[in-house]
Amino acid sequence: MTTPVVTIQLEEYKDIFVANRIMKARKIRYLPVVDSDGRLEGLITQSSLRQLLKESHFLRLRKVCEIMTSTVVTASPSDTLQLVARLMVNKQVSCIVICSGASIEPEDQIPVGILTEGDLVQLNRLGVDFNSVEAAQIMSTPLTFAQTNDSIGVVLSLMASLHVRRLVIKSQNGTLAGIVTETSLTSVLEPQELYGVMEIMQSTVNHLRAERTKLLLQMDLDLEQGFRNSEFHMVCQPQLNLSSGRVCGAEALIRWQCQGRGSIPPQSLHSLGRRERIDRRPWLLDP
Secondary structure, three states, rough: OOOOOOOOOOOHHOHHHHHHHHHHOOOOOOOEEEOOOOEEEEEEEEEHHHHHHHHHOHHHEEEHHHHOOOOOOOOOOOHHHHHHHHHHHHHHHOOOOOOOOOOOOHHEEEEEEEEEEEHHHHHHHHOOOOOEEHHHHHHHHOOEEEEEEOOOHHHHHHHHHHOOOOEEEEEEOOOOOEEEEHHHHHHHHOHHHHHHHHHHHHHHHHHHHHHHHHHHHOOOOOOHHHOOOOOOEEEEEEEEEEEOOEEEEEEEEEEEEOOEEEEEOOOHHHOOOOOOOOOOOEEEOOO
């Protein structure tokens, strides 16, 4: 087993960005969530993070060709499983794309199936003779493809609907162009690109609203109740022209006269790390 285990406490798990940063930094695919006593509360996986991703504006604009792995290890349908297994070990890959065609050049190879290390492990447990079984007999087929000019959102939808971690990419003429994996989607794209700026901004606004309510409740203050009771009023702060000594304008400020607490000074809210200045604009007077 892997030890020590990287975990995250439930109270620290604010959003998926926190989990994503930890998993990306530690290069792990699973992140247990524990309580303050170390008891298991749940498990975050790359797959669960991927299921939360939306087809945001950025995903619709970005293309598969930007993130796919173009250097793909291939084998022929007539190759034995022993040869496929040896290729995986030598090339240090977890899958082999099975292609028809005699040429080894990618532009001439037509993908017809795929074999993964999981397939080989399962067959080995069943006692299958790798020297007598060909790749065509046990490869996963038919394949579901994506095109190089498809958006990343299309790939995410396909992988989620098919429950697969790899997707073969074809060129316009149907030949092998590359492969996209769950790992490449999670590690190459930043959360800002996966969700888009608007989604991140909305998440931040929601978090700030929750923090604001929490801080106000700590002072027994209810901002929404104050608005409903019309507890806010405007005051004017004069602005002087130092050369002439005359009032040249005024700054309009909003003040809070709370029914239960009386006048709420701005510094009380400043001490909580926020400014409760709702409106501030200069009103210029005629000279």
